[in-house]
Amino acid sequence: MTALRAPAGRTEFEALGGVAVVLTEDPGRLDEACAEVRGQVGLIEAACSRFRDDSELAAVNASAGTETVVGELFARAVDAALRGAELSDGDVDFTCGASLDAVGYDRDFEELRAAGVTVVLEGYVPAPGWRAVSWDRSRRALRIPAGSRLDFGATAKALAADIAAQRAHAAVGCGVLVSLSGDLAMAGPAPEGGWRVRVADDHRAADDAPGQTITLAGGGLATSSTTVRRWKAREGELHHVLDPATGCPAESCWRTVSVAAATCLDANIAATASLVRGAAAQSWLEQLRLPARLVRHDGTAITTAGWPDGHEAHEAHEAHDAGRAP
């Protein structure tokens, strides 16, 4: 029997290169929660956008090789990025800004997509590596290697979702879910039966697109995919998830990875690192006890650490049990 659920408040708006969604357990508090989220999104964009000339990140990149004292929100983004780099053994590396520029991702993706340009590659640029960054947290003093550029793409959005959900919940008192381009953070009590979330390749996908519907009671959920942010080069199609060691788009056996974790930040770190790690990600996620859904290029999926089985997952398990290659 399906439990009756009170309708939650829901609104959405364009932000950070995707769709932002705000859900509130109490529909009457939606506007107030949305205002908090919009405010937080504006702050993170002003601090961490790689495509805004007036962002704090642009100033840091322009000052590569010299020390820059940054603001508190930017400092939290640095902390988050360092957490991602350290806990993924460098698979998620925020020093890959020049690597992304080299493969043509040097402007807002919507501009890249709208322009329909075919990128001419002049070579891949490996990331200098997060260990080359000097960070004095007490003074918020940051120095990145000369000639390098930072990109917080993998972690800043997730951090923003976590902060926005917490602040919105503190402001309105009821349960809140915030999604920023498909990276979800929840704070406060969930509705009875949990938040109903569709997991798919694209966060803009319709409800009937291939995927799986799950319920969540708290924490964070993030999905990384190589299927959405793609563009053309003479050498073939490229995507934005790079292997920091080489600067090349990661050649993963997965097209999409979704991970549930205590925070959206940790979920995003694990999902992005899993794309880079490829086949080794399954055992890594199991070891960390992180529930995840990993989708192969043929659409079959495997799950880890208690992620509920969906139709696709059953197929994948059967294929695995039959000894077919993953």
Add this chain to the structure above:
Amino acid sequence: MDARIRRSVLARDGALGRIGTLTRRITVASVAGALVLMAGFAHLLPTHLPHVSTSQNGAGSSGLQGPQSGPGGGNGPSQVTSGGS
């Protein structure tokens, strides 16, 4: 000292001189080459020791944390979609 011995001594001294000249030239070329290489790759040398502080709100050593309660199975229309962007 007869003429034969004198010629031998002169030949020996001449050979030693040529070897000395060659050694000096090799030394000068090596030093010059090293200087050129140092100048060419100086930008790759660190100018300071990297210092990553993670003591406050940083990467920490806690590891990636799983959710307090894992996702459950769901059906019916969803409220939001998680996917790539």
